[in-house]
Amino acid sequence: MDLKLIEGFLDEYLNVHGFTDTSTNGLQVEGSHDVEKIAFAVDASMQSFTYALECEAEMLVVHHGIIWNGVDRITGLLKERLKFLLENELSLYAAHIPLDAHPEIGNNAMILRYIGVEPEDRFGDYKGTKIGYAGYANSEFEEILEILEDRFGEVGYMKFGDDYVEKIAVVSGRGAGYIEEAKKEGVDLLITGEIEHSAYHTAKDCAMNIIYLGHYNSETPGVKALMNIAGDKLGVEVEFLDIPTDL
Amino acid sequence: MDLKLIEGFLDEYLNVHGFTDTSTNGLQVEGSHDVEKIAFAVDASMQSFTYALECEAEMLVVHHGIIWNGVDRITGLLKERLKFLLENELSLYAAHIPLDAHPEIGNNAMILRYIGVEPEDRFGDYKGTKIGYAGYANSEFEEILEILEDRFGEVGYMKFGDDYVEKIAVVSGRGAGYIEEAKKEGVDLLITGEIEHSAYHTAKDCAMNIIYLGHYNSETPGVKALMNIAGDKLGVEVEFLDIPTDL
Amino acid sequence: MDLKLIEGFLDEYLNVHGFTDTSTNGLQVEGSHDVEKIAFAVDASMQSFTYALECEAEMLVVHHGIIWNGVDRITGLLKERLKFLLENELSLYAAHIPLDAHPEIGNNAMILRYIGVEPEDRFGDYKGTKIGYAGYANSEFEEILEILEDRFGEVGYMKFGDDYVEKIAVVSGRGAGYIEEAKKEGVDLLITGEIEHSAYHTAKDCAMNIIYLGHYNSETPGVKALMNIAGDKLGVEVEFLDIPTDL
Amino acid sequence: MDLKLIEGFLDEYLNVHGFTDTSTNGLQVEGSHDVEKIAFAVDASMQSFTYALECEAEMLVVHHGIIWNGVDRITGLLKERLKFLLENELSLYAAHIPLDAHPEIGNNAMILRYIGVEPEDRFGDYKGTKIGYAGYANSEFEEILEILEDRFGEVGYMKFGDDYVEKIAVVSGRGAGYIEEAKKEGVDLLITGEIEHSAYHTAKDCAMNIIYLGHYNSETPGVKALMNIAGDKLGVEVEFLDIPTDL
Amino acid sequence: MDLKLIEGFLDEYLNVHGFTDTSTNGLQVEGSHDVEKIAFAVDASMQSFTYALECEAEMLVVHHGIIWNGVDRITGLLKERLKFLLENELSLYAAHIPLDAHPEIGNNAMILRYIGVEPEDRFGDYKGTKIGYAGYANSEFEEILEILEDRFGEVGYMKFGDDYVEKIAVVSGRGAGYIEEAKKEGVDLLITGEIEHSAYHTAKDCAMNIIYLGHYNSETPGVKALMNIAGDKLGVEVEFLDIPTDL
Amino acid sequence: MDLKLIEGFLDEYLNVHGFTDTSTNGLQVEGSHDVEKIAFAVDASMQSFTYALECEAEMLVVHHGIIWNGVDRITGLLKERLKFLLENELSLYAAHIPLDAHPEIGNNAMILRYIGVEPEDRFGDYKGTKIGYAGYANSEFEEILEILEDRFGEVGYMKFGDDYVEKIAVVSGRGAGYIEEAKKEGVDLLITGEIEHSAYHTAKDCAMNIIYLGHYNSETPGVKALMNIAGDKLGVEVEFLDIPTDL
Incomplete structure (x- = not known):
């Protein structure tokens, strides 16, 4: 082709x-x-x-x-x-951003759907565009953690908020900078890829729950979903190369 | 006062x-x-x-x-x-940057001196200014790792380069973006605070050794040194508040 | 609330x-x-x-x-x-600008209506947006001056143009920089809040009439109108704090 | 010539x-x-x-x-x-600015010298350059007011600070935006040309004394002084055209 | 008028x-x-x-x-x-650009129509807007050259592409910088006004055909067509001043 | 090496x-x-x-x-x-610019010296730096034209100024945009590489003489001189590749 x-x-x-x-x-x-x-x-x-x-x-x-x-x-x-x-x-x-933000096969929409939540609101301002998604659950923090660990293996978290979680936002990759926006938008749990030092006190002072899947882990869903679409629509052979960084 | x-x-x-x-x-x-x-x-x-x-x-x-x-x-x-x-x-x-870059009590100069290396060359371009330091050792990678673990506890590393280390550069905090500059400048080991996903393949493809002390750990030296100077010169009471983030 | x-x-x-x-x-x-x-x-x-x-x-x-x-x-x-x-x-x-420019309760639309003129055209370019209003009268300059003095007390003016006034533009606050735009748009009278030195020769050389109500005076109408709207729509108690500067 | x-x-x-x-x-x-x-x-x-x-x-x-x-x-x-x-x-x-800022014949240096104060410190940041001057007096506010009225006729003032004035700063023309810098620099009296609405509460809340000479008045000294220099140095005929705006 | x-x-x-x-x-x-x-x-x-x-x-x-x-x-x-x-x-x-880019009387659309080609696609990005036109012919390069020489006198050319020409793009004046865009868009012949040194190797390495009419020649069509429209629509007298530069 | x-x-x-x-x-x-x-x-x-x-x-x-x-x-x-x-x-x-502007082996200094003129003044503002050179002759325009044709073959010119030429400026390559600067600096003859349409009327209305050597021709001197320096200083073999564009 x-x-x-x-x-x-x-x-x-x-x-x-x-x-x-x-x-x-x-x-x-x-x-x-x-x-x-x-x-x-x-x-x-x-x-x-x-x-x-x-x-x-x-x-x-x-x-x-x-x-x-x-x-x-x-x-x-x-x-x-x-x-x-x-x-x-x-x-x-x-x-890059186009694959985070895509409503169907984007990393953020995919991760939300993994935990049974429909991506309803755009979330996560990046240079004027919302690149993440938020949706509504009725779950315990622990339940969601479990679902994510089932799929991604051991994941990290900071639990500074409530046990009960309603609004969940996802920004894959390096999304720990969105804690204040999450707080402002009434988010109870922010799921991202990579944690960073500067997020610690922000999360604590905002009483925000964060789960971090690993940067690599959080961005495989979009790549794989795009692969499937491309294979179907274009009729070419496709293959996913799994090269994790453990980060 | x-x-x-x-x-x-x-x-x-x-x-x-x-x-x-x-x-x-x-x-x-x-x-x-x-x-x-x-x-x-x-x-x-x-x-x-x-x-x-x-x-x-x-x-x-x-x-x-x-x-x-x-x-x-x-x-x-x-x-x-x-x-x-x-x-x-x-x-x-x-x-912030003024405390990373300071030749006497800056985080980067301090860390180099911990491992017995004199800060000789400026290193690490940030918006046009070099904020880190580089110097020259005659050591095994393992020796340096040991010295740093003695002082900072368990530290992380990626060892993609040689066992023997001559030129060492330090950029505290989030310095993993300086791998290519390190390569270009003939650096054998880059010491920083926080690692990040995007550094992994860069380090690997550049055959660069990296030791990461933790963001918090890498930035206590400058703060403490500044405290001592301030206490001495100003004659006011001073105290260091140790609030580690484990990041 | x-x-x-x-x-x-x-x-x-x-x-x-x-x-x-x-x-x-x-x-x-x-x-x-x-x-x-x-x-x-x-x-x-x-x-x-x-x-x-x-x-x-x-x-x-x-x-x-x-x-x-x-x-x-x-x-x-x-x-x-x-x-x-x-x-x-x-x-x-x-x-600030949103209250000058508002078509219903904005300072400029309100002042035009005080003198019986319907705000018809947008006027007064501020960073790409028109923030004032212009409309059409059939009046003597003196009549309009009188109406404004009745409402705002003594006001200042420069009368370099005709006695008879048809097109009137209003930019509240510091609007004396709009004289050349007024000339270009065929305005006969520019009403503003505060006069400034640099406006004098511009107005004279453009043969433009200017009435200046005082910066404070020219911006009470919008604030009061917004107060009334907010009181009505939100059902909270409201109060206007009158602290004139005589400027 | x-x-x-x-x-x-x-x-x-x-x-x-x-x-x-x-x-x-x-x-x-x-x-x-x-x-x-x-x-x-x-x-x-x-x-x-x-x-x-x-x-x-x-x-x-x-x-x-x-x-x-x-x-x-x-x-x-x-x-x-x-x-x-x-x-x-x-x-x-x-x-424009070169004539405000000039150390010999600039408006600001000239006005300071009128009231018997030597321009010692640069003052008044404009796009990174100090365009005004400050100096030190030992006077009552009223005395300085009198000297200025003797020379410039009736002048305006806001007296929110102390009667006794030590440090005096001058920014000719539209200098009322320098009140906070004046406060920070320990200025007791700011002399400028034109007052503006936005200065009122700033001056009041900073307890700053301001004297305003009129924009036109405050900028004749530099023009006249430059005229004299040019006449002397170039040997051409010179004449000052006095066209006050009363602003 | x-x-x-x-x-x-x-x-x-x-x-x-x-x-x-x-x-x-x-x-x-x-x-x-x-x-x-x-x-x-x-x-x-x-x-x-x-x-x-x-x-x-x-x-x-x-x-x-x-x-x-x-x-x-x-x-x-x-x-x-x-x-x-x-x-x-x-x-x-x-x-300037408005007269190059106009779909009816623009230089580029006019030149395309001279050689019997309908302007179908916009071409030639200038600060985010396409200012030229492209269309489709079924001609020998030599035929088009002849038509253009009939109208404009001797014209210059570089023939690095095929004899047979299908897609033709026109950017009047200084359009030799559009060779790479032409290549990317599948253009076989780029017609412009003025050639320049930097175009030579680009055209050669892109195997692109270029005909250059002269800057002046390439921009008379739009001016004359605008003149005719203005004469018709406004009913004023018009006259074209022919002052060629031979460039 | x-x-x-x-x-x-x-x-x-x-x-x-x-x-x-x-x-x-x-x-x-x-x-x-x-x-x-x-x-x-x-x-x-x-x-x-x-x-x-x-x-x-x-x-x-x-x-x-x-x-x-x-x-x-x-x-x-x-x-x-x-x-x-x-x-x-x-x-x-x-x-690029470093080779035009170099005082020893730059294209502009070299061309001036070809015609027996010492590069005395910097000339030709490019983004804040002068990239060309000017010097002083006592020659007829025709004499200089002859010298340049002897060296570069047929060259182009526009003779709108005096026969007698004193101040000469050179900007190699595309330097026809410097006519007004030349006029302002009292230049009698501007030598450049490539002419362009927009220069014609400017030169004519400024009564400026221009000689244009061809873009390629005007930039061989610097390249060759750099080659000689590099060969001498570095002791490596060097060779000039002559690939003229006739432009």
């Missing part, structure tokens, strides 16, 4: 040009125009590039690409990565 | 207005003008405010304050914190 | 987030959530805060608040004012 | 390109290159242009010119003024 | 305020309000001003005016040109 | 980081670290890349590189060029 067709489908399905983002979304590196298989991974890295090649993909779709805020020089790490991609004619396509 | 004198001393000693920073550095909240005791802590929070009051300080000096990128509204968490400070006439003074 | 309900009503009625403004519009300082009485004043000041408290209001709504272009430090005058508000749990809500 | 020589002298003497300003400082409109007489006025206007012509000047130097923030179109008032200048080959030279 | 009516007609017909441009579009210099004849030219210059006067026009409409990116000073060349216009009360109206 | 040493020498000799430029100056693409021969060319292109390889260079130094204003995507032409460079481990180093 022609790379242009795949690029066109993904650009439109993900509304790739509709978001302000530090990531260059869409086709970052152009490879072979004849694509029979697409690999999907959370992160662009020498490892995911090598795996993509090994599984005979001509294109790799990732959540975290290699071009952020534009580039000035093709040197060092970028040079090595680009050389590998170009020598092997492996295309690299990135979908 | 008059608050103005203390403010003047700290502003000058730390060159507080000489850095571009998202933190408002210097006096963030004005309290009582009569200061007999200054408390020092890494983070501004209801807990450090309360402890400061309990130990009868009229002023609290922190690395992480409560005003970042300016504020528009005194609502929510900020309102609660400000109300507490103002009702108790407790002054809040913040030194 | 819950502060959140009042805030929500005012935000929507005034379209508070629909304007680019140097003022933080909306809730500037959060006080008690239980509001039984709202005081209204043109200016935030220690005097209006004290009066608000004396008349037992839990909330003060003003045209000129205390946060402009954001704030970096809670020191000096801002510290004193905030301390007073927070200690007394008095909320402060500001509506 | 060649216009280029005069332009060069003024540019250098006033350090005309050393200030960030909304005014285009220096030669705004180029007229005849043969200059025998220079007229000086506070404001550019049809009146000062006409007077300049009547007194047979080929060049007019003003504090307030006709180009602010650049211009896009030569229409309306600007067209009329430019047409007059170009048809009569009358050059227009403007010195 | 009143200048305001003509200005209003042109502003609306050309959607003059709908484009981001370095040119001030619309009325640049205001002259006599009584217009009986309008001259049209590609460039504003002393020559086109003189010709306009000689043919007794009160208004000159051009593609390239005299105000770009605003102006700060009325000196040198600008002074001379403005003086001439103002002394002779000759109005100057400029339409 | 190690690429890092060469990069370091060129960066320092050319003060490569001392200029604001749309070009990324310095190493744009990193290739083999072992450099025995450096090729030099005016333009980066598939042709200069191929020639560099054919002459067995490991590094190519150019005036016009392939990265301008940063890049977001590695697609299309950039992908092809990068792929070629990376696959062949050919380094690309660009020096």
Whole structure:
């Protein structure tokens, strides 16, 4: 299948040009125009590039690409990565915020549905656009924790709020900066990927519950869901490359 | 002692207005003008405010304050914190980047000296200013790890580089974004506070060694050193409030 | 009544987030959530805060608040004012441009109607939005002056244009910078609040008539009208605090 | 004398390109290159242009010119003024902030010296540069008021501070926005040109004394002093055009 | 006819305020309000001003005016040109990008129609707006070259692509910077006005065909077509001033 | 020789980081670290890349590189060029403004010296830095034209000024935008590389003489002079690749 067709489908399905983002979304590196298989991974890295090649993909779709805020020089790490991609004619396509925010297959909507909650309200302002989702449950904190551990293995949490949880918001990846917005919006539990030092006292002083799944874990749902859509709609072979970072 | 004198001393000693920073550095909240005791802590929070009051300080000096990128509204968490400070006439003074970057008592210079390395080169570009330090050792990675664990307890690391370490760079707090600069500058080991997902593949593909002490741990040295200087030079009573976040 | 309900009503009625403004519009300082009485004043000041408290209001709504272009430090005058508000749990809500520009209860529309003129055209570009109003009369300059003096007491004027006045534009407060726009739009009389030196030669060289009511006078109509609306719609007690500056 | 020589002298003497300003400082409109007489006025206007012509000047130097923030179109008032200048080959030279801030012949230094105070400290931040001056007196407020009224006629004032005045700051023209800086710097009396509504409560709540001379009055000293210097140094005929606005 | 009516007609017909441009579009210099004849030219210059006067026009409409990116000073060349216009009360109206981009009488649409191709797709991104046009032919490169030479005289070309041409894009004036966009959009032939050094290797490496008509030649079609519309709709006398630059 | 040493020498000799430029100056693409021969060319292109390889260079130094204003995507032409460079481990180093402006081996200083004129004054403001040079001759325009034609072959010119030429300014490449600055600085002849339509009337109305050597021609002197310096100082083999564009 022609790379242009795949690029066109993904650009439109993900509304790739509709978001302000530090990531260059869409086709970052152009490879072979004849694509029979697409690999999907959370992160662009020498490892995911090598795996993509090994599984005979001509294109790799990732959540975290290699071009952020534009580039000035093709040197060092970028040079090595680009050389590998170009020598092997492996295309690299990135979908960062568009894959977090997507109402159907976005990381945030997916995680909410995992715990049986319908994504009802947009949540999580990023440069003027809401990239997360919130919904309404009738659960104990412990129940939700259990469901998430069933799926993602051991997860981290800070329990500074009530046992009983009604409104739940999700911002995958690095979403610990949304505690104050969560408080303001009446959220009882914020689910995110990665925790950070600066979140501790904010959560405590806001009496907010937080569950953090790991950055990697929180962003596999969107990548996998996109893979399934792409496989179905485009009729190309697809494969998910699982390269966890434990972070 | 008059608050103005203390403010003047700290502003000058730390060159507080000489850095571009998202933190408002210097006096963030004005309290009582009569200061007999200054408390020092890494983070501004209801807990450090309360402890400061309990130990009868009229002023609290922190690395992480409560005003970042300016504020528009005194609502929510900020309102609660400000109300507490103002009702108790407790002054809040913040030194963020100036306390990382200081050549004598900065977090980065201090950590390098802990491991017996003289801070020789500036390192770690932040908005045009180098905020970290680098120096030269002749050590095994394991030796340095041991010294740091002796002092800070269990620390994390990623060992993707050589066993033998010559050039070491330190950027306290969230410094995992400096891996590529470290690679370019010939650094063998980057010491920082907090690790993050995005650092994993970068470190791996750059074959970089990283030791992370924890964000909190990595920023106590500067705060404590500043406390000692202030106590000596100003002749006021001082006290360090230890409120670790385990992050 | 819950502060959140009042805030929500005012935000929507005034379209508070629909304007680019140097003022933080909306809730500037959060006080008690239980509001039984709202005081209204043109200016935030220690005097209006004290009066608000004396008349037992839990909330003060003003045209000129205390946060402009954001704030970096809670020191000096801002510290004193905030301390007073927070200690007394008095909320402060500001509506600057939204209260000038409102088609129903805005200062400019109200002043036009005082002189029997229907606000027909938007006028007065402020950062891309028209904040004033213009309309059509068939009057002598002297007649209009008389009507305005009847209502506002002695007012100032510069009469460089014709005796007979057809098109009239109003920009309350400091609107003397709109003389050239007035000329271009065929306005015969510009009504504003405060005059300024730089307007003198512009008005003279443009042969423009100007009447200036005083900054304070020109901005009471909107505040009072908003008070009446709020009293009616919310069913809370309201009171206007008259603290003229003679400017 | 060649216009280029005069332009060069003024540019250098006033350090005309050393200030960030909304005014285009220096030669705004180029007229005849043969200059025998220079007229000086506070404001550019049809009146000062006409007077300049009547007194047979080929060049007019003003504090307030006709180009602010650049211009896009030569229409309306600007067209009329430019047409007059170009048809009569009358050059227009403007010195705005450079004439306020000048240490010798600046408005602010001059006014301080009128009341017998040496300009010691820079004061009044404008886009990063201090444009005013402060100095130290040992006077009663009333005495200073008297001296200023002797020279400038009736002047306005707000007396919210002490009777006894030590530190005095001057910012000519529209300087009422410097009250909080004055408070912070320990100023007892702020002298400016034009008062404005927004200054009233700020002055009151800061307990600051203000004397306002009128915008026009406060900016004649610099213009006249520059005239004398230019007359002396360049040996051309000079004349001051007095066109007060009573503002 | 009143200048305001003509200005209003042109502003609306050309959607003059709908484009981001370095040119001030619309009325640049205001002259006599009584217009009986309008001259049209590609460039504003002393020559086109003189010709306009000689043919007794009160208004000159051009593609390239005299105000770009605003102006700060009325000196040198600008002074001379403005003086001439103002002394002779000759109005100057400029339409730059709006005249390239217009779907009916724009330079780009007109040139496409000359070679028998209907302008179907917008092409040529300029600050976020497409200013050119593309359409579809079934021709030999040589045929198109011939048609263009018949109309414009000798034209330049670079033939790095195929003999057979299907998709053709036109960006008049300086459009040689659009080669890569042309390649990406599947264009076989790019027609523009002026060639430049930097286009040579880009065209060669993109295997793109380029025909360049001359900057002047490529921008007469829009000016003449606008003249005809203005003559018809406004009923004023019009005349085209042909002042080629051979560039 | 190690690429890092060469990069370091060129960066320092050319003060490569001392200029604001749309070009990324310095190493744009990193290739083999072992450099025995450096090729030099005016333009980066598939042709200069191929020639560099054919002459067995490991590094190519150019005036016009392939990265301008940063890049977001590695697609299309950039992908092809990068792929070629990376696959062949050919380094690309660009020096744009630094090579125009250099006092010793810069294009502008070199061209002035060709015609026997010492570069005395900096000339030609580009984003706040003067990038060209001016000097003083005592010549007829025709004499200078002859000297330049002797060296560069047929060159273009516009002779709107005097026959006798005293002050001469040079801005290589696209320097026709400096006519008004030339006029203001008393320049009698402006020498540049490429002419453009917009220069015609400006030159004519400014009565300025212009000689244009061709963009390519005007920028070979600096490239060749840099080559000689690099060969001498670094002791590596060097070769100039002559690929004229006739533009």
